[in-house]
Amino acid sequence: MKISARNVFKGTISRLEPGAVNAEVEVDVGGGNRLVAMVTSASVRSLGLAVGKPVVALVKSSSILILVEGDGVQLTARNRLDGTVTQITDGAVEAGVSIALAGGVTVHAVITHESVLALGLKVGGRASAVFKASAVILGTSA
Amino acid sequence: MKISARNVFKGTISRLEPGAVNAEVEVDVGGGNRLVAMVTSASVRSLGLAVGKPVVALVKSSSILILVEGDGVQLTARNRLDGTVTQITDGAVEAGVSIALAGGVTVHAVITHESVLALGLKVGGRASAVFKASAVILGTSA
Amino acid sequence: MKISARNVFKGTISRLEPGAVNAEVEVDVGGGNRLVAMVTSASVRSLGLAVGKPVVALVKSSSILILVEGDGVQLTARNRLDGTVTQITDGAVEAGVSIALAGGVTVHAVITHESVLALGLKVGGRASAVFKASAVILGTSA
Numbered sequence: 001m002k003i004s005a006r007n008v009f010k011g012t013i014s015r016l017e018p019g020a021v022n023a024e025v026e027v028d029v030g031g032g033n034r035l036v037a038m039v040t041s042a043s044v045r046s047l048g049l050a051v052g053k054p055v056v057a058l059v060k061s062s063s064i065l066i067l068v069e070g071d072g073v074q075l076t077a078r079n080r081l082d083g084t085v086t087q088i089t090d091g092a093v094e095a096g097v098s099i100a101l102a103g104g105v106t107v108h109a110v111i112t113h114e115s116v117l118a119l120g121l122k123v124g125g126r127a128s129a130v131f132k133a134s135a136v137i138l139g140t141s142a
Numbered sequence: 143m144k145i146s147a148r149n150v151f152k153g154t155i156s157r158l159e160p161g162a163v164n165a166e167v168e169v170d171v172g173g174g175n176r177l178v179a180m181v182t183s184a185s186v187r188s189l190g191l192a193v194g195k196p197v198v199a200l201v202k203s204s205s206i207l208i209l210v211e212g213d214g215v216q217l218t219a220r221n222r223l224d225g226t227v228t229q230i231t232d233g234a235v236e237a238g239v240s241i242a243l244a245g246g247v248t249v250h251a252v253i254t255h256e257s258v259l260a261l262g263l264k265v266g267g268r269a270s271a272v273f274k275a276s277a278v279i280l281g282t283s284a
Numbered sequence: 285m286k287i288s289a290r291n292v293f294k295g296t297i298s299r300l301e302p303g304a305v306n307a308e309v310e311v312d313v314g315g316g317n318r319l320v321a322m323v324t325s326a327s328v329r330s331l332g333l334a335v336g337k338p339v340v341a342l343v344k345s346s347s348i349l350i351l352v353e354g355d356g357v358q359l360t361a362r363n364r365l366d367g368t369v370t371q372i373t374d375g376a377v378e379a380g381v382s383i384a385l386a387g388g389v390t391v392h393a394v395i396t397h398e399s400v401l402a403l404g405l406k407v408g409g410r411a412s413a414v415f416k417a418s419a420v421i422l423g424t425s426a
Contacts, residue, residue: 001357002403003414004350004395019163021303038182040322040417043360058359061396062204062346065279066146073143075200076185076280091376092233093252096396110377110396111146112203112238112252119144130145133182134276134418137349138360161305180324204346207421208288215285217342218327218422234375235394253288254345254380254394261286272287275324276418 001141005058006108009035013053018044025049025138027057031103035059036078037136047140056139063135064109066097067128068119078133081107085125088116097121099129143283147200148250151177155195160186167191167280169199173245177201178220179278189282198281205277206251208239209270210261220275223249227267230258239263241271285425289342290392293319297337302328309333309422311341315387319343320362321420331424340423347419348393350381351412352403362417365391369409372400381405383413 014034015026023044025037035057039049049055067073067080081101089096095116099107107129121127153171165186167179177199181191191197209215209222223243231238237258241249249271263269298318299310307328309321319341323333333339351357351364365385373380379400383391391413405411 001354002352003354004393004399004403006396006399021306022163037360039360040362043362047358047360058349060346060349062202062394065200065202068144070143070145072283074189074282076179076181076189078182078185089377091378093231093236093238094233094377096377096398108396108398109146110204112148112250114238114250115146115148119146130279132276132279134416137414137416140358141356164305204344207342207344210286212285212287214425216331216424218321218323218331220324220327235373235378235380236375251288252346254290254392256380256392257288257290261288272421274418274421 003058006061007059009057009105011055011057013049013051013055016049016051024133027055029057029105031101031105033081033101033103033105035136036133037138038133039138058137058139059131059135061108061110063131064107065130066109066111066119067130070128075130077130079131081129085121085123085127088121088123090116099127145200148203149201151199153197153199155191155193155197158191158193166275169197171199171247173243173247175223175243175245175247177278178275179280180275181280200279200281201273201277203250203252205273206249207272208251208253208261209272212270217272219272221273223271227263227265227269230263230265232258241269287342290345291343293341295339295341297333297335297339300333300335308417311339313341313389315385315389317365317385317387317389319420320417321422322417323422342421342423343415343419345392345394347415348391349414350393350395350403351414354412359414361414363415365413369405369407369411372405372407374400383411
């Protein structure tokens, strides 16, 4: 499988809360980092998702927000991964930003050029990658 | 808090409809503009969301569509804010478009370069910003 | 109606599974291609959605992932449309990719420049457009 999502996290399901329509699935992606995905209960059944099963968690870079100076801030987005900015690729409208997490995992975000300026992002600075559980797609290989 | 979402609307919760898994939260952002957010019921509890509470509503510019000539059109997207185009920043693939709403609030969208041409967008023209309730993240400060 | 979503699929509702909060709506867009949309039950009522009703299905190009070499891969994303790459427009950060499906429908995606390289995408190659049911907005005209 090759997929255009810049973020393809290999991990293992560490928690699964089934619901009538949607299920919440937590994936341990190593280095102490856990993602939460919201998927349909139909998908849980068709993919045979269960605690302990290896999966890939896919997140488009355009689904990720970057937060700095976030002490005391609470967000409804379920995923917030703290790290260090390692790369900024700037364009006319959008910019790509890479954040290295603990344990060697890197998260890639695409944000607006304006936001890079407004946040004062620079390589080496601390930043958090924020994304909703509904932005995560889970995959399994046969 | 500094966050990369170009749209950070300060407002107050004006309505909250709890559900088993998700809750619908309406936020009054001033100027007669109200947003609808769909968040998890777990987030409602953990952030202590309630009518009257001040919040910020975050929407990534890439989550916003722009509609023109929308008379008689009905969409399943819950948010539709009417205004006037104030700025267009064009790139090779994507373009940034700013829409001023009544009351001084501005919405920033990123759409494709092709769509700017197809819609005939120009500064001063009328346009609506359209986005799903699920595209909104709510935040509170400690 | 003119809307900035690059993907505006005209079709007819072929299946509708109501739920307490959300409904799953399948839209036949011709050429044997069917999309699945997740919308709120409130929208089903307000738009009068029902099997047989003509609708447009809107999907932002930035909501679409591109998958190649996907044999045996299962994803929680409900939509996966197979086709052939017909155009690639590359930018500094993002790239636009068009995929022609069976029956003459074309899907437009915006992915990162890096992903075009990583996937080895080229015009004429096989590729699948992948997107979540929650990324689809349905519309009707008066």
